[in-house]
Amino acid sequence: MRMLVTVAALVAIGIGSSATGQQSGNASTARSSAAAYNPITILTTMPMASVSEGRLLCATGARGRMVNVLQKAIGNDAPLTVVDECLAYLVRVARLRQFGAPPRIKGNPAPTALALDTAFMTAYSKREAVARGMPTLATLRPVAERCFRATEPDAALCAAIGYAIGTRLASGEALIAR
Secondary structure, three states: OHHHHHHHHHHHOOOOEOOOOOEOOOHHHHHHHHOOOOHHHHHHOOOHHHHHHHHHHHHOOHHHHHHHHHHHHHOOOOOOOOHHHHHHHHHHHHHOOOOOOOOOOOOOOOHHHHHHHHHHHHHHHHOOOOOOOOOOHHHHHHHHHHHHHOOOOOHHHHHHHHHHHHHHHHOOOOOOOO
């Protein structure tokens, strides 16, 4: 029964196929097919059209909502996150100095995800020094996750988180801890 719910949830949110185009065959395959793209791939080899589309999904909250639906379908035994994926899209675009808002925003975007995106780009473009006492990425990540998933109600908080993360990553801090 859980397998049917998982497949139905994947189809309902439009991600019923894995990256290779194969239909998911079991719950663990479903988890991996909907899991975040590897941030290293996003930062290095993913085509820019895909990066732009990923950023749009993150900025509108659509990617976070996809993960929310999937998380409910498969349960919390394999927590899924979007924060590293979404931040990787932002860094890749910012490195190319394409600081504008994501193109083609239509419908009803999540104000929290869009606030984080906008503030991140502003901070990254300014390349300010990291202020003493600024929270670490480890502290900022859980709130950013809520912003991208549109489960954080405070858009101003998401903007502040986006600005802090943008400042930290523009200063050369690594997105992925090694």
